[in-house]
Structures are given as structure tokens and as C-alpha cells.
Amino acid sequence: MPCLFVSWRLRVPLSITNIRRFIKTAASQCNDKEESGTTGEKEKGGRMPKHVAIILDGNRRWAEKRGLGPSQGQEAGARTVMENVKDYFSMGINTVSLFAFSTENWGRPGDEVKYIMDMFEKIVKSEMPNLRRYGVKVSVIGKRTNIPEPLLHLIGEAEEATKNNKEKQLIVALDYSGKFDILQACKSLAEMAKNGLINVEDIDENLMDKELMTSCSEFPNPDLLIRTSGEQRISNFYLWQSAYTELYFPSVLWPDFGGAEYFEALDWYQKRQRRFGLRV
Numbered sequence: 001m002p003c004l005f006v007s008w009r010l011r012v013p014l015s016i017t018n019i020r021r022f023i024k025t026a027a028s029q030c031n032d033k034e035e036s037g038t039t040g041e042k043e044k045g046g047r048m049p050k051h052v053a054i055i056l057d058g059n060r061r062w063a064e065k066r067g068l069g070p071s072q073g074q075e076a077g078a079r080t081v082m083e084n085v086k087d088y089f090s091m092g093i094n095t096v097s098l099f100a101f102s103t104e105n106w107g108r109p110g111d112e113v114k115y116i117m118d119m120f121e122k123i124v125k126s127e128m129p130n131l132r133r134y135g136v137k138v139s140v141i142g143k144r145t146n147i148p149e150p151l152l153h154l155i156g157e158a159e160e161a162t163k164n165n166k167e168k169q170l171i172v173a174l175d176y177s178g179k180f181d182i183l184q185a186c187k188s189l190a191e192m193a194k195n196g197l198i199n200v201e202d203i204d205e206n207l208m209d210k211e212l213m214t215s216c217s218e219f220p221n222p223d224l225l226i227r228t229s230g231e232q233r234i235s236n237f238y239l240w241q242s243a244y245t246e247l248y249f250p251s252v253l254w255p256d257f258g259g260a261e262y263f264e265a266l267d268w269y270q271k272r273q274r275r276f277g278l279r280v
Contacts, residue, residue: 009202019259032275035057046275048266049223052088053097055241056081057236058229059251069113078119082127085170086134087259091266095169095219101236103177106146117148120174124154131158136164141213142176169217176213178239214241221245224269228254246272 056077059091081098086097098118106113131138138158149157155174170221188211198207214220220242225234230251234242248265250257 013028026280028100034082047270048092049246049269050093051095051217051219051224052093053099053238053279055099055225055227055234055240056254057227057231059255061229062253070109070112072115073255074112074119078123080255081259082123084257084259084262086260089134089136089168094167095171095217095222097171097173097214097222099173099235099239101174101176101178102140102236103143103175103180105177106235115123117151121154122149124128124151124158124180128158130162131162131170134170136162137169138162138168139171139216140174141171141181141216142174143180144175146175166218169215171217175236176237176238178234181213182212182240212240214238224248224265226250226265228252248263 026109039090059073059077059117060070062076063070076132101116105116140155140159144152185208189198191205193200193203207217209220212220221243222238222245225238225242225245226248227234228250230247230249238245246269248268250261252261252264
């Protein structure tokens with residue numbers, strides 16, 4: 001699962017299959033725009049998701065199938081993110097969330113964990129200029145107590161340098177647990193009630209939303225959550241936030257998830273929206 005970050009090259013392999021997928025998705029978007037003129041103000045934004053969350057699953061299995069080590073799978077997975085995330089923003093998506101390293105991942109072999117942390121550090125350094133240039137706000141959510149100090153320092157620098165960017169946001173879930181997120185939100189609300197800042201009767205879903213780690217985004221709840229590798233579960237990611245999210249489970253392992261596969265995910269999402277209608 002672990003891997004991360006962004007490169008600013010568009011890379012969708014030129015083939016008849018990919019051209020067909022692109023035309024199909026573009027035509028779908030055009031149809032949505034035509035429909036939006038007659039279906040009311042609420043639908044004028046079309047049916048593109050505003051927040052896409054991705055569970056980057058399958059790096060180790062990808063490497064194992066090729067007789068490679070886990071670190072090579074992580075590296076390949078990181079390249080996939082680097083090659084794709086700018087494409088996601090260019091399609092009008094505001095927020096991209098990456099489940100890059102779960103709390104459970106600390107249980108992996110020590111040398112693999114160290115490699116992943118070193119890789120994160122290297123990528124943050126190399127991609128910071130691009131993140132600033134393209135106006136992407138960076139937010140890292142999750143526990144910070146176990147993250148190595150050099151990486152923690154770089155994360156702080158990245159968040160500070162990009163905090164005023166508004167149109168695009170990259171949320172990286174690092175040492176993140178959905179259970180912990182809900183728990184820390186409950187504790188925060190309990191503390192506010194204890195100190196007389198709110199009444200217990202005032203606690204509702206809106207207050208809960210504000211205390212979750214995803215409150216850093218204008219669009220805290222994902223419209224579309226993609227988990228690669230064929231696993232049909234969201235594990236410990238965005239447990240509260242995904243209550244009304246469309247869940248898409250392609251069988252491809254993450255390092256092989258490219259532009260063509262993303263077009264398929266968007267096409268699937270748009271068909272779901274046309275079939276069941278837009279949510280308020």
C-alpha cells in the first residue's frame with residue numbers, strides 16, 4: 001500500500017484502447033454539461049467528483065509477481081502516483097487523498113519501513129518546487145509521533161509553504177487510522193463539552209465532521225474512493241467520511257494503475273451518478 005506523491009508529466013500510453021476510453025469519458029462529460037442546463041442550479045457543476053480518495057494497494061504483490069523485492073514494488077508504486085496525480089487535478093478534481101501509509105504498516109519488517117520513510121523524505125524534497133508552482137495545498141493527516149524527525153520537519157515545511165493555495169489540495173494519510181481519526185474527534189468533542197464550550201445536546205454530525213482530520217479540506221468527504229488490487233473493502237481508511245462515497249475496486253495492482261484505468265474509474269462514477277442521481 002505505501003507510496004506517494006506527484007510528478008507533473010502527463011503520461012497516458014497512446015493506444016487505440018486508451019484513445020477510446022478518453023473519447024468515451026470526454027463524451028460523457030459533454031453530455032453531463034448539456035443536461036445540467038435543464039436540471040437546475042444544483043447540477044450545473046456536472047458529474048465530476050470533487051474529491052477522489054485512493055488506497056494505493058498491491059505494490060508488494062506486483063513486485064512478488066516479477067521476482068522483485070518489496071522496496072522495488074514501493075518504488076514502482078511511487079512512480080505511478082508521480083505520473084498520475086497532476087492528471088487528476090487537470091480534470092477539475094479539487095481534492096485528492098492518498099492512503100499512503102497506514103498505522104498497521106509499522107508492523108512490516110524494519111528495513112522495509114525505513115526504506116519507505118527515506119523514500120517519502122526524498123520525494124517531498126524533490127517535488128516541493130512543483131507543488132508550489134502548480135498551486136497545490138499539501139496536508140498530511142495521521143499520527144505524527146512515530147514519523148522520523150527529518151521527514152516530520154519536511155512535512156511541516158511543505159504544509160507551511162502551500163497553506164494559502166486554494167484550488168487544488170493533496171491530502172496524504174501517513175500513519176493514518178480511520179478508527180483513530182474517529183476516536184480523536186470524539187475525545188476533542190468530549191473535552192469541549194467538559195470545558196463548557198459546547199453542550200452535549202449540541203453534538204451532531206456537523207460538529208463531528210469539523211473535528212475529523214479531513215476538516216482541512218473544503219471537500220472533506222470523498223465522492224469516489226478507489227482501491228486497487230481487487231480487494232473489496234476500505235480497511236481502516238476514511239471510515240466516517242466514506243458513508244456516502246462511491247466505492248470502486250479495480251483488480252489492477254497499484255503500480256499498473258495508469259491514466260487509462262483512471263478514465264475507466266471516472267466513466268464508472270459518471271454512469272453511477274446518471275443512474276442514481278446527484279447527492280445533495
